[in-house]
Amino acid sequence: MSALQVPHEPEMSPTVAGRKGLRSGWTTGTCASAAAKAAFSVLRGGVRPDRVEVGLPAGRRVRFPIEWDGEGRAVVVKDAGDDPDCTDGARMTAEVRWADSGEERVLRAGKGVGTITKLGLGLTLGAPAINPVPRRMILAALGEVGPEPVVVTFSVPDGEAMAAETTNARLGILGGISILGTSGIVRPFSTASYRASVVQQIDVAAAQGERTVVLATGARSEAAAARLYPGLDPVCLVEVGDFTGIALRRAAHVGMRQVIFAGMAGKLAKLAAGVMMTHFHRSEVDTSLLAALAVESGAPPAVVEAATATATARHFFDVCVAESCLAPLALLCERARAACLTHAGWSFELEVVLVDYEGSTAVCRAGLNGAGPFLL
Numbered sequence: 001m002s003a004l005q006v007p008h009e010p011e012m013s014p015t016v017a018g019r020k021g022l023r024s025g026w027t028t029g030t031c032a033s034a035a036a037k038a039a040f041s042v043l044r045g046g047v048r049p050d051r052v053e054v055g056l057p058a059g060r061r062v063r064f065p066i067e068w069d070g071e072g073r074a075v076v077v078k079d080a081g082d083d084p085d086c087t088d089g090a091r092m093t094a095e096v097r098w099a100d101s102g103e104e105r106v107l108r109a110g111k112g113v114g115t116i117t118k119l120g121l122g123l124t125l126g127a128p129a130i131n132p133v134p135r136r137m138i139l140a141a142l143g144e145v146g147p148e149p150v151v152v153t154f155s156v157p158d159g160e161a162m163a164a165e166t167t168n169a170r171l172g173i174l175g176g177i178s179i180l181g182t183s184g185i186v187r188p189f190s191t192a193s194y195r196a197s198v199v200q201q202i203d204v205a206a207a208q209g210e211r212t213v214v215l216a217t218g219a220r221s222e223a224a225a226a227r228l229y230p231g232l233d234p235v236c237l238v239e240v241g242d243f244t245g246i247a248l249r250r251a252a253h254v255g256m257r258q259v260i261f262a263g264m265a266g267k268l269a270k271l272a273a274g275v276m277m278t279h280f281h282r283s284e285v286d287t288s289l290l291a292a293l294a295v296e297s298g299a300p301p302a303v304v305e306a307a308t309a310t311a312t313a314r315h316f317f318d319v320c321v322a323e324s325c326l327a328p329l330a331l332l333c334e335r336a337r338a339a340c341l342t343h344a345g346w347s348f349e350l351e352v353v354l355v356d357y358e359g360s361t362a363v364c365r366a367g368l369n370g371a372g373p374f375l376l
Helices: 028-045 132-145 159-163 191-207 219-228 244-253 265-272 287-296 301-309 313-322 327-344
Strands: 051-055 061-065 074-077 091-098 106-109 150-155 212-216 237-239 258-263 349-355 362-367 370-373
Touching (some): 028 051, 028 074, 028 091, 191 244, 212 219, 219 237, 219 362, 244 258, 244 327, 258 265, 258 327, 265 287, 265 349, 287 301, 301 313, 327 349
Parallel strands (some): 212 237, 212 258, 258 349
Antiparallel strands (some): 051 061, 362 370
16 A cells, blocks of 8 residues: 555656656655654544644645554554665554653654664764654654654664665664655655765765775675775775765765775776766767777777777777786776866875776776786
């Protein structure tokens, strides 16, 4: 059953590049506010509502069906719409009791909801992983029921297993999922949420006193970098996806002294051309740049021809490796490094590492000591 009891309005099904008509859903914060309101309604009035209405940050009001578990706690089942959200179907559960004398309204993490154990998230150590916007939503929903101080405990069955699919543990959020959201709405394949996650991960690393961070374009690049730099704390490893430019600027902003960028040939080719948002819908690989690098490095004709034989950098990479001609790839790393440093204001040391497409081997790098192949 969908959590929404009214038809989706047009703005709730935004057009996403290449994916028109996708259905939006609801954040854990919105679901938590509805569950808390229902649970407080029972405590105050003794009647279990079968649905409640809550407000979103922008002012819109939405209604949710309420279930009740065997302990009499209010449950809202999260509907993430068409977003591939690991918390889709989460049973956001709220239990409310009267606060002790002298207590204010308190929000607590029960089983399956995370607790903050590291600085850098803007939340107090030991506090439940409830971000500021959902916290305000929850308190506003409670205020619609009554003014009395209460203690609300949130829990999510299987929340720890869901959290294992996120970066929570690396960020120091332990014990379960986070209660998140800025608009109350989950928009499918949201680039804004990914961008915010990248910034948050860098902030957490900085708050732990780390001054080196690895920016990897994906899981395979990150795994290769982790093997190459085994002494780094996992909090220093950040998957930036297509948001290299954002990550570089954030690293500069928080005072990182060394940045290591790990990626594959396609991403590096875009960076070398000065393209810092590397999504394939927004930019293409400049194969003429690859050809110029091949010529400049004195590569054999087969490598030069491979640069423009297809629209992909992978073919060029594969031919370079097959021909044992890594000089163009080392030069690619060097050009990507220069472009990244220019973008970030030359405010830190930077090493660029090219990994193979399986993520098993680091092939070339460029850093303070120049560019060249790895001998791994």
